[in-house]
Amino acid sequence: MQQKSEKRQLGQRRNRLRTCRTDKRTMAQRRISGGKLFITVVYLVAMCRAVPVNDLLDRASQRSDKMHSLSTLLTQEMDSHFPPYGRMQMPRPADCHTSALQTPNDKEQALQVSESDLMSLARSLLQAWVDPLAVLSTSAITLPHPSKSSISSKIQELQEHSKSLGDGLDILSGKMGPSAQAISFLPYTGGTDLGQDRVTILNKFNFLLSCLRRDSHKIDSFLKVLRCRAAKLQPELC
Amino acid sequence: MKKVGEVVLLWLLILFIQNAAGEGYSPPGKPTNISCRSPEKETFTCWWKPGSDGGLPTTYALYYRKEGSQRVFECPDYKTAGKNSCFFSKNVTFVWVNYNITVVATNSRGRAFSDPVDIDVVYIVKPNPPEEVVVNVTEDKDWPFLQVSWKPPKMADTRSGWITLFYEVRLKLENKNKWEEVSAGQRKTLQIYSLRSGGTYEVQVRCKPDHGFWSEWSPSSRVKVPEYFPQERSMWILIVVFAAFILVIFIWMVYMNFHSVKRYLLPPVPGPKIKGIDKQLLKSGKSEDIFSSLVVSDFPPTTSNYEDFLVQYLEVYVPEERELIMDEGKDLQDDSFKTENSTCDNDSGRGSCDSHTLLTDKGGGDKEDGQQSDQEGSQAEADTKSQEEALEEELLACSHENLQSSNISNEKEKVKSWPSLFSPLPQYSLSPVNRPNPPKTGQQHCLSDSLFTPNSMPSYFTQPGPSTRKGFRSNYWECSFDHKQSHPLHPQSAAHEHLQAQNDLNTAHVDYMGAPLDVHVLNVRPSEYVEVQRVSVEDGVLLHPISPSQEDSRTLSHQTEDYSRVRMVNNDNGLLLLQRDAIEEEKSMCPYQEDVVSRASITPTLQNSVTGINTALPILDEMAASGYIDTATMFGLPTH
Numbered sequence: 001m002q003q004k005s006e007k008r009q010l011g012q013r014r015n016r017l018r019t020c021r022t023d024k025r026t027m028a029q030r031r032i033s034g035g036k037l038f039i040t041v042v043y044l045v046a047m048c049r050a051v052p053v054n055d056l057l058d059r060a061s062q063r064s065d066k067m068h069s070l071s072t073l074l075t076q077e078m079d080s081h082f083p084p085y086g087r088m089q090m091p092r093p094a095d096c097h098t099s100a101l102q103t104p105n106d107k108e109q110a111l112q113v114s115e116s117d118l119m120s121l122a123r124s125l126l127q128a129w130v131d132p133l134a135v136l137s138t139s140a141i142t143l144p145h146p147s148k149s150s151i152s153s154k155i156q157e158l159q160e161h162s163k164s165l166g167d168g169l170d171i172l173s174g175k176m177g178p179s180a181q182a183i184s185f186l187p188y189t190g191g192t193d194l195g196q197d198r199v200t201i202l203n204k205f206n207f208l209l210s211c212l213r214r215d216s217h218k219i220d221s222f223l224k225v226l227r228c229r230a231a232k233l234q235p236e237l238c
Numbered sequence: 239m240k241k242v243g244e245v246v247l248l249w250l251l252i253l254f255i256q257n258a259a260g261e262g263y264s265p266p267g268k269p270t271n272i273s274c275r276s277p278e279k280e281t282f283t284c285w286w287k288p289g290s291d292g293g294l295p296t297t298y299a300l301y302y303r304k305e306g307s308q309r310v311f312e313c314p315d316y317k318t319a320g321k322n323s324c325f326f327s328k329n330v331t332f333v334w335v336n337y338n339i340t341v342v343a344t345n346s347r348g349r350a351f352s353d354p355v356d357i358d359v360v361y362i363v364k365p366n367p368p369e370e371v372v373v374n375v376t377e378d379k380d381w382p383f384l385q386v387s388w389k390p391p392k393m394a395d396t397r398s399g400w401i402t403l404f405y406e407v408r409l410k411l412e413n414k415n416k417w418e419e420v421s422a423g424q425r426k427t428l429q430i431y432s433l434r435s436g437g438t439y440e441v442q443v444r445c446k447p448d449h450g451f452w453s454e455w456s457p458s459s460r461v462k463v464p465e466y467f468p469q470e471r472s473m474w475i476l477i478v479v480f481a482a483f484i485l486v487i488f489i490w491m492v493y494m495n496f497h498s499v500k501r502y503l504l505p506p507v508p509g510p511k512i513k514g515i516d517k518q519l520l521k522s523g524k525s526e527d528i529f530s531s532l533v534v535s536d537f538p539p540t541t542s543n544y545e546d547f548l549v550q551y552l553e554v555y556v557p558e559e560r561e562l563i564m565d566e567g568k569d570l571q572d573d574s575f576k577t578e579n580s581t582c583d584n585d586s587g588r589g590s591c592d593s594h595t596l597l598t599d600k601g602g603g604d605k606e607d608g609q610q611s612d613q614e615g616s617q618a619e620a621d622t623k624s625q626e627e628a629l630e631e632e633l634l635a636c637s638h639e640n641l642q643s644s645n646i647s648n649e650k651e652k653v654k655s656w657p658s659l660f661s662p663l664p665q666y667s668l669s670p671v672n673r674p675n676p677p678k679t680g681q682q683h684c685l686s687d688s689l690f691t692p693n694s695m696p697s698y699f700t701q702p703g704p705s706t707r708k709g710f711r712s713n714y715w716e717c718s719f720d721h722k723q724s725h726p727l728h729p730q731s732a733a734h735e736h737l738q739a740q741n742d743l744n745t746a747h748v749d750y751m752g753a754p755l756d757v758h759v760l761n762v763r764p765s766e767y768v769e770v771q772r773v774s775v776e777d778g779v780l781l782h783p784i785s786p787s788q789e790d791s792r793t794l795s796h797q798t799e800d801y802s803r804v805r806m807v808n809n810d811n812g813l814l815l816l817q818r819d820a821i822e823e824e825k826s827m828c829p830y831q832e833d834v835v836s837r838a839s840i841t842p843t844l845q846n847s848v849t850g851i852n853t854a855l856p857i858l859d860e861m862a863a864s865g866y867i868d869t870a871t872m873f874g875l876p877t878h
Contacts, residue, residue, distance in 0.1 A: 105333055106332055106333055107333075107395065107400050110400065214334055217361075228399025229399065237424055
């Protein structure tokens with residue numbers, strides 16, 4: 001799958017960056033002989049510069065884009081069979097577990113947020129969905145839904161994307177400063193069990209998917225804004 | 239009365255109508271199809287479809303509630319977006335917030351609530367079409383193409399990355415109906431190639447956000463492509479080169495097979511090949527001359543000299559003598575050799591000539607006896623002298639007879655005369671006639687052996703069984719012998735053999751099959767040997783010397799390895815045997831030979847040691863051991 005290959009590429013590059021940084025530290029600590037150290041430093045510098053931030057952001061935004069597309073498909077798939085009236089009758093669930101995070105509500109606000117904050121927000125949101133995705137994945141297998149297999153596969157894909165995107169963002173945030181690396185902790189308190197009866201389960205499932213859709217869109221938007229901000233040399237993209 | 243009735247009726251009608259009208263008022267229908275769209279993710283507009291108005295003026299109001307709040311707001315702007323719409327400005331637009339929108343239709347009779355709709359602004363983005371679509375026709379070496387460029391819609395803020403747009407271009411010929419769509423990604427320019435010369439194109443562009451709806455198509459931009467000739471030079475060059483290549487190959491093939499092709503296309507017309515008719519004469523058209531030429535004076539053959547028709551050739555290889563007496567006695571040669579045994583010739587292998595077995599068979603034991611008594615030949619040689627003469631006569635007679643018979647039976651055979659023959663024996667020439675038909679049976683056994691020239695004897699000379707002794711040579715020989723010495727020959731089977739050997743040699747070159755043999759010049763390797771087939775193990779030919787003493791000496795001396803070559807056959811049926819050059823002893827016979835030669839009218843061209851045996855038998859030196867007689871030419875029994 002295209003998404004997987006891109007994930008891998010992004011992950012590899014981020015790994016490279018990570019190793020590059022770690023290697024740098026270890027090298028400095030070990031105090032290797034002068035000649036070797038020099039050569040190693042030069043090599044690492046070259047490696048570190050191998051992948052520019054620009055490109056990393058581009059890759060990250062592509063992955064987040066895929067994540068959001070997947071989540072949108074999931075909700076559509078759920079709605080295709082879920083009777084709408086059922087949803088209407090039930091009371092609207094509580095807000096998403098990530099609603100506590102303060103995110104910009106309009107464009108002006110979003111454009112005023114600094115890059116580091118944007119990165120932090122994205123990473124926080126991404127981190128907040130690791131556990132819920134696992135819950136969704138386990139629940140999708142026994143979901144009382146005709147398209148549960150497709151849903152389950154999509155959720156698994158989402159998990160993979162999320163993992164690789166998280167790794168890449170870790171590397172990116174490392175380049176952007178300590179504030180970018182701060183992650184707000186947004187625990188998921190929904191528990192592993194979505195409910196007992198079919199309607200409850202489906203309702204909760206839908207709700208979680210809608211929250212995911214929104215949060216993935218947020219992540220995607222933040223990263224795309226970051227991308228355009230960093231792409232001074234490529235104005236044609238923005 | 240009628241008037242009152244009418245008035246009442248009319249009033250009733252009016253009341254009825256009024257009532258009807260009045261009861262038609264009803265609450266408005268429910269507005270439906272609420273759809274909202276945001277062009278830039280900063281504002282959005284909702285439209286609804288009003289229901290029936292119930293006959294009364296109906297007002298519509300849109301109320302919305304934001305997620306997490308129970309406060310209800312009303313649409314701030316009903317006008318900007320047109321009728322039945324609500325425009326949400328930037329101030330009231332928040333992203334990532336669910337809006338719960340409801341439209342209420344109100345009239346005097348009541349109100350109707352539409353179904354609420356939840357929307358999130360970020361999910362309903364539908365940008366405006368791209369703007370400033372510019373289409374240029376760019377000339378590029380007679381290959382024009384379209385250069386399309388556009389700008390994103392003004393409202394969409396793509397610069398900051400708030401909105402990411404993907405573009406799509408479509409174009410079609412003006413008078414066609416099919417659009418061709420080309421995706422341009424996030425770029426804002428596009429080149430379109432492969433245009434129709436002289437066509438007018440319509441180009442449209444649209445865009446779509448990363449997660450949203452496609453915009454409407456931009457207005458068509460028309461452009462006319464200038465006339466140009468698609469000079470696909472490369473293709474034409476390729477075609478021309480390929481055709482030229484094919485043509486070259488074709489011509490070369492025709493050239494290589496010109497003749498066969500010519501023969502195939504224009505088969506050769508056989509021209510008239512009537513003997514005596516001249517083509518030019520035909521063309522000239524003189525009928526008298528033509529017809530006169532048709533008359534062959536000498537047809538049918540009236541002469542009894544059938545010898546004229548049979549030409550026999552004997553190839554005689556003379557090792558030393560260079561010149562063959564071709565000119566001399568060619569007629570004689572023809573006469574004498576025409577009917578010679580054609581079974582044997584120089585070209586034939588060993589089996590081509592009369593073999594000793596053949597000879598034995600033919601002789602009916604005579605040869606066998608002769609062969610067996612090869613060693614006894616010396617004894618019999620004593621009487622050879624007289625026997626030789628008898629042989630000679632016999633040969634002559636036989637040859638004559640054979641000639642006559644052969645003329646009939648062996649017309650096919652064309653035997654060339656040996657050029658080296660001095661005086662061909664007519665009987666010898668005739669004797670081969672005795673060969674049985676068909677000659678192909680190869681019954682002639684050549685006395686030739688491997689020592690013969692490598693000229694391959696006709697392979698058709700097979701080793702006949704004893705019963706097939708009637709090869710040329712054998713016939714020839716035996717006939718000659720028989721005729722001459724019917725009985726005397728018996729004891730002198732050796733002589734038989736000798737003679738036969740000689741004959742074989744002589745006739746070795748006769749073309750058994752009828753194909754004329756080339757006259758062998760003496761320059762040819764002169765080692766033609768006739769292999770005398772004998773019943774005895776020995777294969778050797780005892781040549782009875784002219785003189786018993788000589789013979790004995792010769793035979794004795796030649797028993798081992800001497801070869802006698804039949805030098806020629808003179809007219810007198812003289813058999814001239816040429817002895818091998820290597821054998822010096824034979825040279826001793828030279829003087830004797832010379833006599834023979836002289837008698838045989840041997841031309842002085844004889845150079846080599848010609849062991850001519852003047853008499854038939856004695857002339858024949860036996861190369862006993864080898865049993866081969868090197869008869870370079872036909873030998874002729876010299877007539878004493």
